[in-house]
Amino acid sequence: MNVSRRAALKQFVIIAAGAALLPSCLSHSKKKIAGYEKVPIDEDQLALMSGIAQVIVPDNATPGAKAVQADKYALTMLNDCYKQEDRERFLKGMQQFTDQVQAQYKKSFTACTPQEQTAIITAANNTKDAATNDAAYFYHTMKYLTLQAYTGSQYFLTKVQVYQQIPGKYIPSQAV
């Protein structure tokens, strides 16, 4: 009994600590996206990530962020390959980004018109202070991960910049 009480207590402390670290709005009761325990975001937040990725690398005449599942890739990388403090900054920045859009447009990013979204991303893209500004960090991390997903995708490496797994030769200094 003692052991399980201690375990329960420990769990409670961890949850409490987690809650303390997260911005208050993130701990609301909406269902979290399953499979990314270290990136506790809900469907609205995933939609924001997908929406931003879509503006950065649109699916138009050719495949883009959606086709290469940039949002899920970003989540995977954040969950598995980022440090806890960077994940926290990302989530904090996401909230700030959300709040800023809400303040300016009185609606969410995903509810904005394409023109409004372009204006938002233009502004975010021009920020140079990701080191100190969490919202800028969030955007530039999203951009980085979107590009990583896109340029590392099967589509990109077979149709855009073709990766040759087996060159079969090396010929130095050929005319290009």
Next chain:
Amino acid sequence: MGNTNDSIQNRTFDAIVIGSGISGGWAAKELCDKGLKTLVLERGRNVVHNKDYPTTNMMPWEFTHHGQVPQDIVDKNPVVSRCYAFREDAMHFFVKDTEHPYIQTKPFDWIRGYQVGGKSLLWARQTQRWSDFDFEGPARDGFAVDWPIRYKDLAPWYSYVEKFAGISGDKDGIDVLPDGEFLPAEGLNDVEKYFKGVVAKNYDGRHVIYGRCAHLTDPQEIHTQQGRVQCQNRTLCQRGCPFGGYFSSNSSTIPWALKTGNMTLRPDSVVQEIIYDDTKNKATGVRVIDAHTKSVTEYYAKIIFVNAAAFNTNLLLLNSTSRRFPQGLGNDSGVLGKYVAFHNYRAHINAICEDERFKHLNDVGRRPTSGYIPRFRNVHKQETDFLRGYAAGFGAGRDLQYSTDGFGQELKDQLASKELGPWYVGSHMMGETIPKVTNTLSLDPNKKDEWGMPLLDINISYDDNDEKMVKDFQEQMTEMYTKAGFTNIRVDDSKQAPGLDIHEMGGARMGLDPKTSILNKWNQMHACENVFVTDGSCMTSTSTQNPSLTYMALTARAVDYAVGQLKKGEI
């Protein structure tokens, strides 16, 4: 009793090889070729050529993290995570820090591969011969002890192993780096050739050459007999090569030895100690703990080859104590575990080549090696305020260049650009370090691992000689780059701890005098004549060359001697 005797018979071989990496694989092949029933003990799991290369044919997008190692693995394993090849595609071939702890009295990044094939799956495949400028170094410059061999002793054995392994190279006719038995070179590109010309014109005794490498550029019958075919220029070597395009124990020596019918391979077999019989005055076998069941078994043989990789060989010998050898097997001199050394890989220099003549050129395909600059400092005589010198890797290349500014269709267009960036040139140093009595390996008196082996305590550091060499490399290469007109020259000193070179050597060094060395000129223990040590621990000094080729040659030579002695009844 009958059963026990049977069992002892079943556990008795002509020879035992401890370790299956680059030197153990060679010991196995040579012993089996000579008809000896040989037991090969490998502490790690089996890795069968092709069958156990799970990532070898994976495309980049098939890796969940596009090659990156997950952060929790990095956090738990900071040492191995610093190794350039510890990536998502090959991390299963590396020892994780947490699984095999060791003590760092001073920081040392000990990179290990516990599996059949060891680090031969992962090596950089550079195969440069030593010359007498290397073998005569300690005697001339007054450090360590004199090597008991010279180039002429090893030259035929270099040829022997080169022919079998398959080495791509040019005959350069350079005294510091003797030519070998070469398959065709894939060549330097025009920027590298240009630099070669600039260096040759401005300096006596400085050469830029094609780095000789263990790749099949034109497979011969001896290679197809091994089931290996031409290198396909994938440069995914660290995953294990389905073509056997580069030399590894897995693709070459181990299957070869197996085919003789003389080899028994036992993976998951941690050798705890070599058993010394005080009445017979020789080693009689080894005590092995099964890596999984932890059951202990003894195996016996007439001769024992120790090829556990440099530091683990030291650990094993130090742990093999007896009444005769209270300080470790063969350690009458007390030098076992001392005078260990490595290669200094700290400095790099990168630049841009903007020369108009090369703007319309690019390489096609990928080359499994790079250029190489043999040692040019203090070769014929002492000329600097530090001892010895450094070799360097050198390479030029160019990549697609695109901007990631902006977003939307504009960004997509940028990413599709076929425009090439400038030629970059890069070089890194490979400095000789001086073996010192203060650079030591020892056994922790209290802490043991899961298999009952004492933890190895590594106490190794750079010295003033190394610091001077870093500076000299930076200065000399800057001067050479400047003469070549390269721009945006950037030098760095990574300050990395010793170890990431993965060229740790010494501790059971060869020498003429049993009072100051462990092994004689045949890699045979002075004080225990049926034990041979032919991995990196035997190295009296380090020179500047990637050492694997020398281990292979020393091993083949030592087996030839050992089997001869055995047949004559001398051991």
